[in-house]
Amino acid sequence: MLTLREKYYDFDQISSKVFKCRRDDQFFTMKIVSILNEENQANNGVPYWIIREISILKELDHINIVRLIDVMTDGPDLFLVFEYLDNEFQADFLKNPKMFMYPQMKKEFLYQILNTVAYLHARKILLRDLRPENILVNVRTQVLKIALFGAARTFEAPLEAYSSSVGCLSYRSPEVLFQFGCEKYSTPNDVWAVGCIFGEMLLHRPLFSGPSDVELLDEIFTLLGTPTEETWPGVTSICGTCALMGPPQQPKDLAKEFPMLNPDGLDLLSKMLCLCPNYRISAEDAVKHPYFKGV
Amino acid sequence: MASRIVQQQQARGEAVVGGGKQQKKNGVADGRNRKALGDIGNLANVRGVVDAKPNRPITRSFGAQLLANAQAAAAADNSKRQACANVAGPPAVANEGVAVAKRAAPKPVSKKVIVKPKPSEKVTDIDASPDKKEVLKDKKKEGDANPKKKSQHTLTSVLTARSKAACGITNKPKEQIIDIDASDVDNELAAVEYIDDIYKFYKLVENESGPHDYIGSQPEINERMRAILVDWLIDVHTKFELSLETLYLTINIIDRFLAVKTVPRRELQLVGISAMLMASKYEEIWPPEVNDFVCLSDRAYTHEHILTMEKTILNKLEWTLTVPTPLVFLVRFIKASVPDQELDNMAHFLSELGMMNYATLMYCPSMVAASAVLAARCTLNKAPFWNETLKLHTGYSQEQLMDCARLLVGFHSTLENGKLRVVYRKYSDPQKGAVAVLPPAKFLLPEGSASQHS
Structure with missing residues (x-):
């Protein structure tokens, strides 16, 4: 079996743990992951998130997902070899000033994100941590790639209880913030995150940015209204007396909040940001929404 | 036409x-x-x-x-x-x-x-x-x-x-x-929009991750030893209160590893422990720690032994743990059977019996799951034993499942007198409907074949 240095060469450091390397005439990106903990001990072996990330990525083959090529071990370190994305692929795609040059580009990128999420859900995979920092974009070719699957996991239907402390706070869905239904959440959680990213594309700032669960929920309810039995069946029986609910608020008019959106766009956004996870649009249906006509 | x-x-x-x-x-x-x-x-x-x-x-x-x-x-x-x-x-x-x-x-x-x-x-x-x-x-x-x-x-x-x-x-x-999904349309936890695509995909890939017949290539390990290991792991799994997904993935990892690597007899339990550690990390919110497994093995293996074996298995299996086990099909097929709690327990019982026995490895996961449902329906005398709904969702006719179903019923019929009794004890519990003590569907077995499965 070939060693790391025999298989890959011409190492060029990109960041502290990321290298560009070569094999034959192809370039790759190599990410070094240590399995040691803070005390420099491998108490529990390979961390669970690495096992999940690698195992899930090994099964995926999609143009909008960064492809894992190889995994090598050397002592306490793991070397993950990914397809090489050139300098034109910018991380944290919403911070790229060129991102907002063309309105059609936003629609194009949103379509690609939803298409990828639908692909993952059809393979029983929840992303759980979809945010702009994990999305790489090549503005010239208009190709988008989703990276970092550390929080992803497969799910069984009906879903079990999974950890509720997943994902970046700003992109967490109300059901996760509520820990609604005993930490059970499903595919709509990822669709909510896409809705937040869509809003951020349009406003050039995070749609919700509360520093805590309570403040974030308050921001959500300020825009979308406080949930009721009509809008979210069962919400009052679980969270009726809950301090998280706050005083009742009416939903704002999304057409005024997002004047740049046409009626189809407003319809899609409102369906992705539906408070009730049962009524939220699925990624599969969102991809077929009239908003994407002509994409 | x-x-x-x-x-x-x-x-x-x-x-x-x-x-x-x-x-x-x-x-x-x-x-x-x-x-x-x-x-x-x-x-x-x-x-x-x-x-x-x-x-x-x-x-x-x-x-x-x-x-x-x-x-x-x-x-x-x-x-x-x-x-x-x-x-x-x-x-x-x-x-x-x-x-x-x-x-x-x-x-x-x-x-x-x-x-x-x-x-x-x-x-x-x-x-x-x-x-x-x-x-x-x-x-x-x-x-x-x-x-x-x-x-x-x-x-x-x-x-x-x-x-x-x-x-x-x-x-x-x-x-x-x-x-069978009509009642779950408004339940996002059922993932109804994706359920058909998910199972089509799993049917398509189930053979890629299935272990092949390997006992012949293992000089120190036989079917009996594998059964003893699985019996013990089911006990460990119950004590740790782990999810069923973890148990099925553990056995899948063991079988796939044994299919590609010769393992000495003294390391078989180590393979089992390491496989359960990996499966727990993949499936559980709070997986057991390595030290828990060290204690479980009565200190037969050290911390380092387990971590080294974990890495060996991951490398040999090329880190592929996202695989369809019989369980992913079983939950769907049980649902297609429109079950009561007794049928649910019986199907799980027969499926776990199948998992314990090496002979079921010749069948793919979806067939084992479908056969467990058929055998459960026969055991509980649920007429008709098979119907169009089950045929649609499993992709199998009753005729196609009979060999595997007979095998499972055969395991059930010899279980009471067998030495490996963890599954029997587990499903004799009233909480599991005490389905293990119910008489097996012996009418499925050919004359005089009950003694073959000991």
């Missing part, structure tokens, strides 16, 4: 029709054909045999030839039982005149299937999309010279009808198929 693809059953190890990696990745670069999940890349187009009406006059000799072919096909279909169906999803069920309460499934990308003609026949292009069952019409029907001619009951037609009935090719009205 409506065109439909006949999806061939396929034994484990054979090449998957249309099941390889897609030649062209879907997405942006491909022009984005957004027909349902077509561009999501989880649909395999299976090229199969197509029923098409012959475009030639049905002479007496040609009619006899067609009948002979139909009889041969029906006989072959009844007798042939292959170990695994590796198809893109449950086979299409013809429902002429029957209202089927089923959610509208997303349309797969249609693919043209060309029927190779006999020299005297025309080439017919058939759209293989199940949603577009087009009626094939010929502009000229050469055999219909006199369409108004009154049909007469000749001796030939009576004999033909009888032979068709004997072969089971009459058009009997099909029983109602239950929409």
Whole structure:
């Protein structure tokens, strides 16, 4: 079996743990992951998130997902070899000033994100941590790639209880913030995150940015209204007396909040940001929404 | 006649029709054909045999030839039982005149299937999309010279009808198929929008991750040792209160590892412990720690032993843990059985018995799961033992499952007197409905075969 240095060469450091390397005439990106903990001990072996990330990525083959090529071990370190994305692929795609040059580009990128999420859900995979920092974009070719699957996991239907402390706070869905239904959440959680990213594309700032669960929920309810039995069946029986609910608020008019959106766009956004996870649009249906006509 | 693809059953190890990696990745670069999940890349187009009406006059000799072919096909279909169906999803069920309460499934990308003609026949292009069952019409029907001619009951037609009935090719009205997801439409935890795609995908890939027959290549390990290990692991799993997914994944990891690496007898338990550690990390929110497993093994293995073995297994299996086990199919097939709690417990009991016994490895995960449901229904005398709903969702007929179901019932019938009793104890508990103490469905077993499974 070939060693790391025999298989890959011409190492060029990109960041502290990321290298560009070569094999034959192809370039790759190599990410070094240590399995040691803070005390420099491998108490529990390979961390669970690495096992999940690698195992899930090994099964995926999609143009909008960064492809894992190889995994090598050397002592306490793991070397993950990914397809090489050139300098034109910018991380944290919403911070790229060129991102907002063309309105059609936003629609194009949103379509690609939803298409990828639908692909993952059809393979029983929840992303759980979809945010702009994990999305790489090549503005010239208009190709988008989703990276970092550390929080992803497969799910069984009906879903079990999974950890509720997943994902970046700003992109967490109300059901996760509520820990609604005993930490059970499903595919709509990822669709909510896409809705937040869509809003951020349009406003050039995070749609919700509360520093805590309570403040974030308050921001959500300020825009979308406080949930009721009509809008979210069962919400009052679980969270009726809950301090998280706050005083009742009416939903704002999304057409005024997002004047740049046409009626189809407003319809899609409102369906992705539906408070009730049962009524939220699925990624599969969102991809077929009239908003994407002509994409 | 409506065109439909006949999806061939396929034994484990054979090449998957249309099941390889897609030649062209879907997405942006491909022009984005957004027909349902077509561009999501989880649909395999299976090229199969197509029923098409012959475009030639049905002479007496040609009619006899067609009948002979139909009889041969029906006989072959009844007798042939292959170990695994590796198809893109449950086979299409013809429902002429029957209202089927089923959610509208997303349309797969249609693919043209060309029927190779006999020299005297025309080439017919058939759209293989199940949603577009087009009626094939010929502009000229050469055999219909006199369409108004009154049909007469000749001796030939009576004999033909009888032979068709004997072969089971009459058009009997099909029983109602239950929409098993109807009650979950408003439950996002059931993932109803994706459920069909998920199981089509799992059916497609289940053979890629299945272990092959390996005991012959293990000089120090035999079936009995494997059974002892699994029995012990089920006990450990119960003590740790881990999820069923973890248990099934543990056994899958062990079998796949033993299929690619020779393991000395003294390390078999170490493989089991390390596999459960990995499966727990993959499935659980709070997995047990390495020290828990060190204590469990009565300190037969150290911390370092377990961590080294974990890495060895991961490398050997190329980090592939996202695999369909019998459990992923079992939960779906139990749901298709419209179960009560007793049936649910019985199916799980028989499935775990199957997992303990090496002989079930010759069957693919979906077949083991379907057979567990069939055997459970037989054991509990749930008539009918198999129905159209189960056939649709499992992709198997009762006949195809009988061998595996008999095997599971055989394990059940010898369990009470066996030495490995963890599964028996687990399912003798009143909380599990005490299903293990119920009498097995011995009517499924051939005479005098109960003693074979000890």
